[in-house]
Amino acid sequence: MALLSALLNCRNPNRLLLRKALSLLFLFLTFDNVFCFSAHDSYSLTRQKTHLISFTPTGFGFAPGGTANLTSLSFYIAGNTDTKWNAYFLLRRYDNEERYLEEYSLAEDNKLCMATDESRMDDTDVVLDMSDPTKWQTARTVTTTFTDESQGLYFLTFQRCEPKGEGDADAIHKLSLKFHHHFCNLSPDGQCNDHLSEGEQPLPTLYTCFGFAYTLSLFLWSYTIRKAKASESTSTLSRTIRKDIKVHHVHHVMTFLLVVKVMTVYCDALRWHYIRWTGSGEAWSVFFYFFSFLKGMMLFLVILLIGSGWSFVKPFLSDKEKKIVFIVLALQVFDNIAILALSGQTEGTGSYITWSQILHLIDLVCCAAVIFPIFWQIRRLEDAVAADELAEHSIRKLTLFKQFYQLVVAYIYFTRIIALLIATNLGYRHAWLQEFMSEGVTLMFYMLVGYKFRPIEKNPYLQVKGDSDDEDEGLNLEEFGLNEGDDEDEMSNPSTGPNAL
Structure with a gap:
């Protein structure tokens, strides 16, 4: 509820976008009741x-x-x-x-x-x-x-x-x-009751280990957020101690993403565990697909919000960015609903193969779409640096967003393309390595993005000029922590002030 309240506090156009996304989520929950998760061998x-x-x-x-x-x-x-x-x-x-x-x-x-x-x-x-x-x-x-x-x-x-x-x-x-x-296959007790392929047998343990790793990451991230909020409160109450640390709304969205990711990994571990010993993971498949749906939605949303500078740089999304967000979320809803519908069909039929290919294509389109807001942000920063070569803050932001762009591209390229290419050359005994590489790269991506965009002192973010002059109306820099600690910089170098861009 706190997350929804934070998002609803944005400008009115963003409320409409949120209502549309929640409507699509309700549609998913409605259809979820009619999906049948049958045993994999019938x-x-x-x-x-x-x-x-x-x-x-x-x-x-x-x-x-x-x-x-x-x-x-x-x-x-x-x-x-x-x-x-x-x-x-x-x-x-x-x-x-x-x-x-x-x-x-x-x-x-x-x-x-x-x-x-x-x-x-x-x-x-x-x-x-x-x-x-x-x-x-x-x-x-x-x-x-x-x-x-x-x-x-x-x-x-x-x-x-x-x-x-x-x-x-x-x-x-x-x-x-x-x-x-x-x-x-034979289990350690000599009975033929292991229903996993030889290359899939390490998966329950693998996902359990990654679940512990994500849980530890969640605790570290929560500690960082609490520490930053405590510092923020201290700097507000004390006039002698001022720290430029601000916990933005997007940080809470990132926390929710980590929570959903943890639940997804644990449900996947339980699902594989029950498939291994009973031949079916129907009950846990329901939870896995639900959390997997939320995880996919939240991951693309976080990438879009960070890439567009929302909450860090500006409290709103431009019209182009809102369209990208809605298109990506709508495609993710359709993608996950269709995947769930296909789970009740027979694998290998012509319609199953065709729709599977279409769904993978939709996933790639979503991955390509999230690149555009990051590219627009980098272009604006490059224009700002070109206009004032001494704008140190702009250069720092430009470097950070370029690094974020490289991280996103590398993550998408590896998990969607490289991992599949490697998997085709693996022996069937080592099929689990594909999941290990994908989850390992995903964990690394989460950690690097969290580290680079964590609440820190001397925040490098400043206001970036939007697509139109209308976007700057009602901008509350103090609420978003963009004017704290910049008074001295404004006095010594006006080009680095909050209105320099």
């Missing part, structure tokens, strides 16, 4: 126009002693009874995810039958043949245990080879099924 399709499905797009790593169970509970393909059918579930080993995607794309584009290609068939392939229509309504199962020779990264695919999916064949031969697969 699938149900009803009259789908598809002939090729990837059930495990990222694969599952089996260690020696691991077990795979494929069970078809109900299966039906629309069509004539005298049609020759060739349909199956195929569990096949690949060197890496890239190799699987190549074969999957070839089978989809060229209508190749993956399980009947004699040159590709291997002794380690696990096939559940569904070509006999008389057995479609009968529960069928196949189970295999992996050895030292057969261990590896496996991908589960469904394919209908005949009749071929050409022209309107997919529309005619619609697929309905209820399918269950159970994958497990």
Whole structure:
């Protein structure tokens, strides 16, 4: 409530922006009740126009002693009874995810039958043949245990080879099924009850450790805020001791972001823990997706507010900045709602893959959009420095915002691009390293931004000229701590005063 009160104390146009953001959040909470977080190893399709499905797009790593169970509970393909059918579930080993995607794309584009290609068939392939229509309504199962020779990264695919999916064949031969697969690896007690892939087994411990790291960061940040507020109160009450330390509204927003991040990481750790031992993390998935949604919203909001200079430099956002904020938050709401909706669909279907690609594109657009306010702020500071080369405060601010710009670009580039590229070259046993690198870089980003924009003495921020003269109306420099401790500088060098820019 304190955070909302601080934001609502801004100028009226910003209140409208906040109401829109809260309305979108309410929309998310409303839709959250209808989303279904089903177990990761059960699938149900009803009259789908598809002939090729990837059930495990990222694969599952089996260690020696691991077990795979494929069970078809109900299966039906629309069509004539005298049609020759060739349909199956195929569990096949690949060197890496890239190799699987190549074969999957070839089978989809060229209508190749993956399980009947004699040159590709291997002794380690696990096939559940569904070509006999008389057995479609009968529960069928196949189970295999992996050895030292057969261990590896496996991908589960469904394919209908005949009749071929050409022209309107997919529309005619619609697929309905209820399918269950159970994958497990040996746990330390020798039982096959570890439901995580070999490369995912360190994730519960990994996220727990990062949760402790973020909790420690939250305590340090809260201590810094309390210390700064105490100094601020001391300087207000005492006329002999003056300290240029100001806790701005954006500092409280950053505190809330850290709280949400801590909750997200802990929920993710619990989610992976329950998936590991029960095969499902439905309950904790609800909390994880909720806090993940808030975390994404708050992270982009903090970057936008710091980059635009809100609360530090000026108590308002320009019209261009408000538009960027609203667009980014709206896209984040849509992105998270669609991700939750997709979580209830079968992975690997055409619509799932298409929407996943669109959502990743939206995320990249949001990342690019948050760069603009920082760039505008840097441009204004460069103009100020060019107008007065002796403006020491402007140079300090320009350096700080350039460093912030570099941090944001590096963070986005690594977490959205570099981490994925590295992951494609990792062996399946080291898949957890992708999460380790992403979370490690994120923690470093949080710490560096918090360190550079913490409440400190001799704050380098000054008023920056806005996009229009109207923006300067009603600017209360004292409220934002921009005129404290600057009296002596104004006397000695007027160019560094609060109105120099």
